[in-house]
Amino acid sequence: MSQNNLISPNNGILTPEKEELLLAPIQEHMNALQQKIDALRQDGTTKISEINNTIKIIHGDKNFSKHEQEQQIARLKGELEKAKAVESANKAQVDKLVAEGEAYLNAHFDKEYYTPIKNSAVLERKQAKEQYERQLAEYKQNYEAQLAEINKLSGAEKARELKDAKYVYNNKTFDAKVRYDIALQDIKDRRHEAFLQKYQMIDRLRISRFSVGQNYAQKWENFLYRFNMKQFLLKNGLYLVIILIFIALSIITPKVKKTDLFTFTNIVNILQQASPRIFLGLGVAGLILLTGTDLSIGRMVGMGMVISTVIMHKGPNTGQLFGIAFDLTSIPIPARIILALLTCIVFCTIFTSIAGFFTARFKIHPFITTMSNMLIIFGLITYSTKGVSFGAIESEIPNMIIPKINGFPTIILWAVAAIIIVWFIWNKTTFGKDLYAVGGNPEAASVSGISVFWVTMCAFMMAGILYGFGSWLECMRMVGSGSAAYGQGWDMDAIAACVVGGVSFTGGIGRISGVVVGVLIFTALTYSLTVLGIDTNLQFVFEGIIIVAAVTLDSLKYVQKK
Known part of the structure; x- marks a missing residue:
């Protein structure tokens, strides 16, 4: 499905469902690549991690005697050496696939998924602001019309009606502001989640061993996401x-x-x-x-x-x-x-x-x-x-x-x-x-x-x-x-x-x-x-x-x- 078909012809805004459709081909390609990498790591890197965790458990297990601990650890260390040999043998192939995955993400992720979502977020924020301003204008117009009717009254009744009208008007404007803030936060959350999709894939590729540039990019994104001017x-x-x-x-x-x-x-x-x-x-x-x-x-x-x-x-x-x-x-x-x-x-x-x-x-x-x-x-x-x-x-x-x-x-x-x-x-x-x-x-x-x-x-x-x-x-x-x-x-x-x-x-x-x-x-x-x-x-x-x-x-x- 082409990207243009996923964008609403009316306003160019992507719905969450359409965002998922944009991401699907990228995920499909990366999942297939990841399966190959996982298979190569199964008896090597993955096995090493499992053995090391088991050794730590045995060290802390008081049910084993010291002799039994030494026997178990000696056996596991033998398996560990075999796993390291497998890891070493597969390293070049794994590195090649990881590089291939990162190259694919660099070529396709932003262009086909993240940039459309960023553009959609800009349009959504604009739309949300326009809707909020229309709502405020409507509330103000109704309030002024109501004031015109109340001003025809006099005495205590007028004072009471003015107070009630102002209370209702303030509540409506407050609720509108809350809905507007929620809408903005939802747009912000979806854009942030879209950004994180890339690094979740890289996380699996690199087993959380991000490069300096990747760590910096994530920190900068997290800073922008949490940034609050007032605070x-x-x-x-x-x-x-x-x-x-x-x-x-x-x-x-x-x-x-x-x-x-x-x-x-x-x-x-x-x-x-x-x-x-x-x-x-x-x-x-x-x-x-x-x-x-x-x-x-x-x-x-x-x-x-x-x-x-x-x-x-x-x-x-x-x-x-x-x-x-x-x-x-x-x-x-x-x-x-x-x-x-x-x-x-x-x-x-x-x-x-x-x-x-x-x-x-x-x-x-x-x-x-x-x-x-x-x-x-x-x-x-x-x-x-x-x-x-x-x-x-x-x-x-x-x-x-x-x-x-x-x-x-x-x-x-x-x-x-x-x-x-x-x-x-x-x-x-x-x-x-x-x-x-x-x-x-x-x-x-x-x-x-x-x-x-x-x-x-x-x-x-x-x-x-x-x-x-x-x-x-x-x-x-x-x-x-x-x-x-x-x-x-x-x-x-x-x-x-x-x-x-x-x-x-x-x-x-x-x-x-x-x-x-x-x-x-x-x-x-x-x-x-x-x-x-x-x-x-x-x-x-x-x-x-x-x-x-x-x-x-x-x-x-x-x-x-x-």
Whole structure:
């Protein structure tokens, strides 16, 4: 039967029955070819698969003794060798038939089957839209005629009739929209199923061993099939806007400052600045995952900077801590480096553990417990140092810990290591799974045997370790200069980076990659605005707008799920 006879002379639209008739000769040819291939594989490839499956079953079967298992497996391995020999003997012939099948599909499938269906789908969508618009016009016309009659009435009767007419009209238009959406989805499904027919045949030919091109074609088709513009904008709209902002900045900066913005040097500087902040973002991300937060991050950084600078200070300390001028120069530099790191981690972990305990034990919101930490830490550090900024650390220390190798700052490698470790903890450990479970639904997690208390405590302690490490690394980057005021506002930056990166305040939703992207976005934005000469106070405005936009989009996604 010719293709033209299968298409309606009125509108060129194929019915499902006509689609099957188009596919039938292709299937018939491929089935005949597949039977030849299956016959050649029967005693070779197919037999190998069956024997391997049998061997796995015997290995796991406790009814066999070890001796019996060895006997059975030895026999099967003998059969396996014979099957492999058959497979090898038939390989050339099978490969030839597979190539013949793929060549046939390439020559006939799209031309004789898939392209007519795609063209039919275009016509069907057009027809469905026209029908929907006609229906809406008809409903509107009837509604307006009904309103004209109702307007002749008066008083309560008129109000009641108007309300009823509007209710009926809205219901009819809603039903029409639902029918239209169903029709469009049906057209989309049929086109998608038509596409898959080809790869189902190839799947049998190649035993699911698709080529790179075939895998890519299927992934692209699945992406287009599942793509939803509304969902895409909800998920990625903020990133698109931020990309546009960076594009605009990269255009404006050369004209205003006579220099390119995203040079290699500037990108490296952004990555250097972002590296310590990634530790902070990873730390607070775990708390946000539990529907919490941490307002004390900035003060933790200030505390860590002071501690690190005091311990690694170049010569006797110029400032005093609780009235004591420390001089730790008698301690070898490597020991001072380790001591500074451990002290930062211990102090930060102590404070986050205190906040975690009150949050987990007494159900106090982290906003309160971490705000208390913020005040306590800032008060202690300011009181103990009298607000004095300490000087520089030993100049050789940064060269030992974060040297530049051929211009590449190795501080970035510390951040990469942290990302890998935290990713592993979140995704490959029991604690990580429990973290998501408690964040998603603490009551259900508790019923399933997960200790909500200890998961919360561990999340806070893990945050403390990361804060300590991040502040120690920042001290290296800045070569000291610790003060109580250092890190002010970093808590907001870290939280904002997580939110922009998709870590949801609704709990149980978030990825490490999102946190990293969020940190890089905010660091790059701050750096770019600084290069452009934008006032620091206005930079806060930009950040505030981005945060509100991110949280709004997150809330919209949550509402849709509900």
